[in-house]
Amino acid sequence: METYIPIIILGLISAGLGILLANLSKLLGPLRPVAKKLQTYESGMDPVGTGNERFSVKFYLVAMLFILFDVEVVFMYPWAVNYTQLLREFGIFPLVEMFIFVGILFVGYIYLFKKGGFDWK
Numbered sequence: 001m002e003t004y005i006p007i008i009i010l011g012l013i014s015a016g017l018g019i020l021l022a023n024l025s026k027l028l029g030p031l032r033p034v035a036k037k038l039q040t041y042e043s044g045m046d047p048v049g050t051g052n053e054r055f056s057v058k059f060y061l062v063a064m065l066f067i068l069f070d071v072e073v074v075f076m077y078p079w080a081v082n083y084t085q086l087l088r089e090f091g092i093f094p095l096v097e098m099f100i101f102v103g104i105l106f107v108g109y110i111y112l113f114k115k116g117g118f119d120w121k
Helices: 001-029 058-080 084-088 093-115
Strands: none
Touching: 001 093, 058 084, 058 093
């Protein structure tokens, strides 16, 4: 526990400093609300429509595709880095396990392909 004390102290100091500076800027800074300042601003363009429009299902398919790629990399990279150690320790079992994992991911890719997830139109 002694080794974590400097990290905890650093976290407390940085959080306290952040809270202190944010409150100081509110107290000491000028407060001049104008209608133009309070207007919604996004990417340098005036907002069009309401803020709660419905998203296309295509958006969610692309999000699922991203998650599928992300999960694949998160699990495969550490496995690839430690592959030789795993091979010495467990034999061929980690290789078979990775083939099963890649097979499950491949089924997900086929599903996305059939649903049109790879069409970026």
